[in-house]
Amino acid sequence: NAGVTQTPKFQVLKTGQSMTLQCAQDMNHNSMYWYRQDPGMGLRLIYYSASEGTTDKGEVPNGYNVSRLNKREFSLRLESAAPSQTSVYFCASRDRNTGELFFGEGSRLTVL
Amino acid sequence: GQSLEQPSEVTAVEGAIVQINCTYQTSGFYGLSWYQQHDGGAPTFLSYNALDGLEETGRFSSFLSRSDSYGYLLLQELQMKDSASYFCAVRGGTGGFKTIFGAGTRLFVKA
Numbered sequence: 001n002a003g004v005t006q007t008p009k010f011q012v013l014k015t016g017q018s019m020t021l022q023c024a025q026d027m028n029h030n031s032m033y034w035y036r037q038d039p040g041m042g043l044r045l046i047y048y049s050a051s052e053g054t055t056d057k058g059e060v061p062n063g064y065n066v067s068r069l070n071k072r073e074f075s076l077r078l079e080s081a082a083p084s085q086t087s088v089y090f091c092a093s094r095d096r097n098t099g100e101l102f103f104g105e106g107s108r109l110t111v112l
Numbered sequence: 113g114q115s116l117e118q119p120s121e122v123t124a125v126e127g128a129i130v131q132i133n134c135t136y137q138t139s140g141f142y143g144l145s146w147y148q149q150h151d152g153g154a155p156t157f158l159s160y161n162a163l164d165g166l167e168e169t170g171r172f173s174s175f176l177s178r179s180d181s182y183g184y185l186l187l188q189e190l191q192m193k194d195s196a197s198y199f200c201a202v203r204g205g206t207g208g209f210k211t212i213f214g215a216g217t218r219l220f221v222k223a
Contacts, residue, residue, distance in 0.1 A: 031209055042199055042215040043155065050209040059212065090154060094211070099143050099162070099203060101211060103154040 002026050006091050006104035013081045013111045021076040021107050023091030031094040032074040033101065034058075034066060036087040043090060049074055081111045114138040114204050116214035123220045124190055132185045132217045134200035142208030144176050144183045145201045149216070155199060158185065187219075195221045 004025045013019055025032065030051045035043040035058075045058030049068040063085060065077045078085060088108050092101040116136045124130040136144065143162040147155040159167050161176035161183060173186040187194055197216040204210055 033211065035213070043213040045210070045212055048209060048211075050207060056210070058210070094209075099145060099160045100157040101145070101147070101155070101201075103156070105154055 004091055004093055004102050004104035006089075006107050008107060009105065010108050011110070013078075013109065015082060015111060017081050017111075018077065018079050019081065019109075020078075021089055021091070021109075022073070023075065023104060024073045025091075025093040025102070026072065027093060027095070027102065028071070029093035029102075030071070030096060032068065033092040033094070034064075034074070034076045035090045035092065036060065036085075037090060037106075038087050046076065046089075078109075081109075083111045085109065086111045114202055114210065114212040116200055116202055116212065118198075118200055118214040118217050120215070121218045121220070123222065125222050126190055126192060128190050129186065129188050130190060130219065132187075132198050132200075132219070134183050134185075134214060136181050136183070136200070136202045136214075138181075138202050138204035138212075140204045140206060140208065141178060141181075142203035144174075145203070145211070146172075146174050146185045147199045147201060147213075149197045149199065151196075158198075190221050192221050192223065195219055 033048045034046040047066040091104045118134045146158040149155045159174035176183045201213045
């Protein structure tokens with residue numbers, strides 16, 4: 001059981017570079033989410049996708065774009081990375097019956 | 113919008129009971145969840161309350177009062193491995209798809 005898979009697990013970028021974080025789930029969930037977590041803090045919602053073909057802004061969407069490629073995949077793109085985007089990024093999908101969020105292992109991004 | 117408040121830290125001894133409170137504000141409430149996160153790991157689901165009352169799962173229980181916009185997580189028979197961060201999270205917004213987390217409560221369990 002793979003669950004939620006995120007790639008890459010680690011990435012170092014220079015200011016101004018772009019990159020895409022990939023996320024895929026194999027649980028046939030409709031809803032998917034991207035969060036960021038800074039040291040000692042909670043998870044802040046960046047974007048979410050209630051279902052295939054829809055995306056909505058969360059609490060901290062500025063500087064990010066998302067694509068819900070299909071039901072399985074939900075990617076997060078940083079067009080021009082800034083040091084303030086140094087964080088751990090978590091992708092999650094939600095079981096509509098239980099409300100439970102299943103998280104990937106996280107992607108640790110450092111922007112120099 | 114949505115927001116949550118929970119204590120930043122709680123310390124308890126092994127074998128004791130600890131309660132972590134959470135108050136929330138949201139438009140369109142669908143439910144309150146609790147997650148555990150160990151250092152360096154991903155959050156894992158503990159419980160979910162959509163209706164008022166107490167939900168029990170082994171050593172963990174969660175309570176919800178929708179009229180008070182309040183919930184708590186109760187951990188019994190504390191073990192050292194329970195040392196972790198605990199987050200409450202509220203489902204809200206249109207259709208209940210938007211899930212927002214609190215800042216987390218760091219639990220330290222002492223021998």
